[in-house]
Amino acid sequence: MEPEVVVRDVVKYYGSYPALRGVTLEVPRGAFQCIVGPSGSGKTTLLHVIGGIERPSGGEVVVAGVRLGELSDDELAEFRNRNVGFVFQLFHLVPRMSVLENVELPLVLQGSPREERHKAALEALQMVGLGHIDPRKRPAELSGGEQQRVAIARAIVTRPRLVLADEPTGNLDSESARVVMETFLKLRSELGITIIMVTHNLELLGYCDRYARMRDGRIVETRLLVPEGGGDVEPAGAVRGH
Ligand SMILES: Nc1ncnc2c1ncn2[C@@H]1O[C@H](COP(=O)(O)OP(=O)(O)OP(=O)(O)O)[C@@H](O)[C@H]1O
Ligand SMILES: [Mg+2]
Numbered sequence: 001m002e003p004e005v006v007v008r009d010v011v012k013y014y015g016s017y018p019a020l021r022g023v024t025l026e027v028p029r030g031a032f033q034c035i036v037g038p039s040g041s042g043k044t045t046l047l048h049v050i051g052g053i054e055r056p057s058g059g060e061v062v063v064a065g066v067r068l069g070e071l072s073d074d075e076l077a078e079f080r081n082r083n084v085g086f087v088f089q090l091f092h093l094v095p096r097m098s099v100l101e102n103v104e105l106p107l108v109l110q111g112s113p114r115e116e117r118h119k120a121a122l123e124a125l126q127m128v129g130l131g132h133i134d135p136r137k138r139p140a141e142l143s144g145g146e147q148q149r150v151a152i153a154r155a156i157v158t159r160p161r162l163v164l165a166d167e168p169t170g171n172l173d174s175e176s177a178r179v180v181m182e183t184f185l186k187l188r189s190e191l192g193i194t195i196i197m198v199t200h201n202l203e204l205l206g207y208c209d210r211y212a213r214m215r216d217g218r219i220v221e222t223r224l225l226v227p228e229g230g231g232d233v234e235p236a237g238a239v240r241g242h
Helices: 043-050 073-083 099-109 114-127 144-156 174-191 202-207
Strands: 005-014 017-027 032-036 058-063 084-087 162-166 194-198 210-215 218-224 232-234
Touching: 005 043, 017 043, 017 210, 017 218, 032 043, 032 174, 032 202, 043 058, 043 162, 043 194, 073 084, 084 144, 099 114, 099 144, 114 144, 114 174, 144 162, 144 174, 162 174, 174 194, 174 202
Parallel strands: 032 194, 032 210, 084 162, 162 194
Antiparallel strands: 005 017, 005 058, 210 218, 218 232
């Protein structure tokens, strides 16, 4: 089966600065891939090129069998809206909108009818374990962990194939972080989505089934994390299945 995400020899320059210097990574469908590495090593940049927020300067990104480099800007935006959900460290919820309106937002962009949007948003809130909260509340009336789960509900409301999370627990206490991780595991098993998560918190690696470590714009180690007994070290940049 073709991997859900293929990153091949990707290079990304900001001006003359190489933020990514030749990254190769394959993520199978349904995987929970973690990416770790020091500040400035290129983790966010890699998520952005995988999610089609930015285009690489060289190399190739294939998501769900689609070569992103062959899409026009409009097609890329459309692909992103339909297939990719983003979760950020600072939640990025709209403060003056209700929880429900925040979750509905991607569907507004898709032009879905109001009733459908409401239904999908309530379902998404249910799925992240927030079925009990009043969806008319503003984000500020929720705890940090609840706000992040609202952001996850917004990321999955379009039923994306892929969720990209950039330090989603960076601003959460450890209990809220645990709940967010459990939410990801549940979404993965119930919806079959693939998750790629950047984290600084090594304790969260226990939730992932594979990890990649970046340094200076390169992947320097990849590892399969097997729940019991160690895991299997691969050479840096190894392409599985070859
Ligand atoms: N828009 C940009 N313009 C110029 N340089 C950038 C831009 N975005 C990132 N960079 C540079 O590219 C490098 C990689 O940045 P990136 O944000 O991917 O790092 P990161 O691994 O996510 O770091 P952190 O853990 O601090 O979030 C950094 O040196 C950064 O300064
Ligand atoms: Mg970053």
